[in-house]
Amino acid sequence: MIEVKDLVFEYPGKRALNGVSFRIKPGNITALVGPNGAGKTTLLRCMAALEVPLHGEIRIDGENINEDPRACHRKLGYLSDFFGLYDELSVRQCLLHAAASRGILANEQARVVEQAAIRLGIADRLEIKAGALSRGLRQRLAIAQAVVHEPQILMLDEPASGLDPEARHSLAELFLTLRDQGMTLIVSSHILSELDEYSTDMLVLREGRLLSHDLIEPQSVKTVSLKLSLSEPCHELQALLSGLPGVSAVNGDDSSAIISFNGDLADQHHLLKSLLGQGLPVCSFAEQQRNMQSAYLESVRHEEQREGVQ
Amino acid sequence: MNINPEFRRNLWLELTPSRLVGMPLVLGVFFFLAYTMDDKQYGASVASTALTLFGLLAFLWGVRLASETLISELRDHTWDSQRMSVIGPWSMTWGKLLGSTIYPWYGALICLLVYLTSQPSLGLSLIETAVLLVGSGLLGQAVGFLSSLQAIRKNQRYGRLQTTIFLVLGVSCSLSLLNWPFEKASGIFWYNQSYRDEQFVLVSLVLFLAWTLLAIYRLLRAELQLKSQPWAWGLFVCFLMVYVAGFLNDGSMIDGQSIQQHRLLGAFIVSILLAYAMIFCESKDPVAFRRLLECLGRREWGRAMESFPLWLMTLSFVILTCLSLVGISFSSPSPEEASQIAISAMAMVLFLLRDFGIVLFLNFGRIPKRADMLTLLFLFLLYGAIPTILTALDLDSLAGCFWPVPGIPAEVILPAALVQTVVMLCLVARRWRYNLQMSS
Numbered sequence A: 001m002i003e004v005k006d007l008v009f010e011y012p013g014k015r016a017l018n019g020v021s022f023r024i025k026p027g028n029i030t031a032l033v034g035p036n037g038a039g040k041t042t043l044l045r046c047m048a049a050l051e052v053p054l055h056g057e058i059r060i061d062g063e064n065i066n067e068d069p070r071a072c073h074r075k076l077g078y079l080s081d082f083f084g085l086y087d088e089l090s091v092r093q094c095l096l097h098a099a100a101s102r103g104i105l106a107n108e109q110a111r112v113v114e115q116a117a118i119r120l121g122i123a124d125r126l127e128i129k130a131g132a133l134s135r136g137l138r139q140r141l142a143i144a145q146a147v148v149h150e151p152q153i154l155m156l157d158e159p160a161s162g163l164d165p166e167a168r169h170s171l172a173e174l175f176l177t178l179r180d181q182g183m184t185l186i187v188s189s190h191i192l193s194e195l196d197e198y199s200t201d202m203l204v205l206r207e208g209r210l211l212s213h214d215l216i217e218p219q220s221v222k223t224v225s226l227k228l229s230l231s232e233p234c235h236e237l238q239a240l241l242s243g244l245p246g247v248s249a250v251n252g253d254d255s256s257a258i259i260s261f262n263g264d265l266a267d268q269h270h271l272l273k274s275l276l277g278q279g280l281p282v283c284s285f286a287e288q289q290r291n292m293q294s295a296y297l298e299s300v301r302h303e304e305q306r307e308g309v310q
Numbered sequence B: 001m002n003i004n005p006e007f008r009r010n011l012w013l014e015l016t017p018s019r020l021v022g023m024p025l026v027l028g029v030f031f032f033l034a035y036t037m038d039d040k041q042y043g044a045s046v047a048s049t050a051l052t053l054f055g056l057l058a059f060l061w062g063v064r065l066a067s068e069t070l071i072s073e074l075r076d077h078t079w080d081s082q083r084m085s086v087i088g089p090w091s092m093t094w095g096k097l098l099g100s101t102i103y104p105w106y107g108a109l110i111c112l113l114v115y116l117t118s119q120p121s122l123g124l125s126l127i128e129t130a131v132l133l134v135g136s137g138l139l140g141q142a143v144g145f146l147s148s149l150q151a152i153r154k155n156q157r158y159g160r161l162q163t164t165i166f167l168v169l170g171v172s173c174s175l176s177l178l179n180w181p182f183e184k185a186s187g188i189f190w191y192n193q194s195y196r197d198e199q200f201v202l203v204s205l206v207l208f209l210a211w212t213l214l215a216i217y218r219l220l221r222a223e224l225q226l227k228s229q230p231w232a233w234g235l236f237v238c239f240l241m242v243y244v245a246g247f248l249n250d251g252s253m254i255d256g257q258s259i260q261q262h263r264l265l266g267a268f269i270v271s272i273l274l275a276y277a278m279i280f281c282e283s284k285d286p287v288a289f290r291r292l293l294e295c296l297g298r299r300e301w302g303r304a305m306e307s308f309p310l311w312l313m314t315l316s317f318v319i320l321t322c323l324s325l326v327g328i329s330f331s332s333p334s335p336e337e338a339s340q341i342a343i344s345a346m347a348m349v350l351f352l353l354r355d356f357g358i359v360l361f362l363n364f365g366r367i368p369k370r371a372d373m374l375t376l377l378f379l380f381l382l383y384g385a386i387p388t389i390l391t392a393l394d395l396d397s398l399a400g401c402f403w404p405v406p407g408i409p410a411e412v413i414l415p416a417a418l419v420q421t422v423v424m425l426c427l428v429a430r431r432w433r434y435n436l437q438m439s440s
Helices: A040-047 A069-073 A091-101 A106-119 A135-147 A165-180 A237-242 A265-277 A292-309 B005-014 B017-037 B044-075 B079-083 B089-100 B102-117 B126-154 B160-183 B197-223 B231-245 B256-281 B286-297 B301-306 B310-330 B335-363 B368-392 B410-439
Strands: A002-011 A014-024 A029-033 A055-060 A076-079 A153-157 A184-189 A201-206 A209-215 A223-230 A247-252 A256-262 A282-288 B188-190 B193-195
Touching (some): A002 A040, A014 A040, A014 A201, A029 A040, A040 A055, A040 A153, A091 A106, A106 A135, A135 A165, A223 A265, B017 B044, B044 B079, B044 B089, B044 B102, B044 B126, B126 B160, B126 B197, B126 B256, B160 B197, B188 B197, B197 B231, B256 B310
Parallel strands (some): A029 A184, A029 A201
Antiparallel strands (some): A002 A014, A223 A256
């Protein structure tokens, strides 16, 4: 669906993207994460064909966006971090304008506007001026404008910034609904907790380079991280754990360990029983959620170690 | 029917029922006041009020709105969604230009109607008057829009000062053409042909309006990510050189050869002014230059032309006209005068290259945002302060080393200009290499 190859973008005196390459499958909700200044917005703007890269190639559904950006615009919806609305227009007029400017025929416009408004939950506010909407509703209107032409891909730059927790949660639900309706989403954010709710994979950017492209493991997968703590150190802990059934990796020291364990809750019970049976002074044994935060930090740590080696 | 979405949006915003009622009411009050003050006559006083109000609405308010239409899109963060729309550049041009100014035009057209039906004093036919006034208003607004568009393409900054500059530019363009037929009555002599003032001004107005609209269209094409090659700018440079050269037919120069040379000199000066204007108007983004050089390196000529800087293209016209001036000097009946003109022209080209070197050197530096202002300061020193000091010290021939003063011998002015140019170009090359090292 989206293929980025060796993308390089420079601002005068600064390389914002340095050889970024990845692929995104249709139906994914890809989280684009990284610290401020990592290049997230630049990458999204390049993918939205709003900026021309120095080198590299971006293909949307097989089409090179640098060759024909306007053809790709038909397949894309983009919401920038500082999106704008025509405050003096009503919600209906905003959506009608968006539909017309995205090439929807005049006799179709009223229908697609109603559809987008229902989809985004703003159908009861069509006659209200955009300037009179709350922050959360403005966000919904902006997304409705971006999806009014039914794009295949929706890109959102920091969509949840400035929203209250309730609005953030409903935004997450909205993204899942859009995904279920067949859209591919790319959501940039530096607030990782909000991305946990809906992301299927994560692109980690740092200083213009792609550190990793991780699949966020769904809950049904049986491999879990277990954290084990002992009340007293045991020198053979690592070796002992490695020999147990279902344990695929062990990290830690003599007093504690993080175990990658393949098994369900009953298997976890047997593991704990076996550890206690071998006389280990276990004082805590709990499953550790591998969330976006831990995956991101793992990527960053891995990169730092790599740089340290070099 | 699909209405231009941009025009429709502006109609929604600008033509609200209260505003539609308000404008004629306010104008009516002014007209009634003029009518009562002129002994209840629908004549000169009403006409002059209508003309003044037309000017205020079309030239001041209209130009201001046209200049701000794109700036407000950027300020309100709505321009990106417009850039991703399917609206074509021509629809965007007229949708924005006429849409943003529709309300002032609503009032201005009422004023025009009152003016034409009262006692018009311009001495033109009614149709000519209407075309002249509406055309001048449109030209001013188009120039305001064009300058703001060009400034936005150069850098995404905008402020009150810039808007005021765009307004002044637009209003001056409107008024310069509008003033013409009313003050002169002697006719216009162009390429040895005599034309009626009004006739000539109306044709010029239409031509310049067409060029301005074409320029807006081309810049919007670039903003909307459509690829274009710079043929339109090349045609405009040729047009302006030919247009201006047509006025150089002074009666005292009977000799055909001399007129030809003076016309060529006029065209040369036009190309120089346009080259200077373009280098300050366009972005000198080093990344864009790298992209251009890489395209040239890969022999992708079409793609290279798409990102070819217009100032560089204008430079080729400067060099071509300069070479023509040098060539023509050999066959001139007064070789001394002709060779003096050729020497001055060559020196001007070298000084131009030196100045472009300064512009690029500063723009490739650490603070490119202030580079153009800094260049202007350097140019003021080079063309103003230093020669003045040298002249005051009775070192006139040295002053000629900094600008092409007529009468300075070729053996002084040409080597001096050449040395400065070479030094500047070496500095630019050095900074370019440094930039490349930094980015790799």
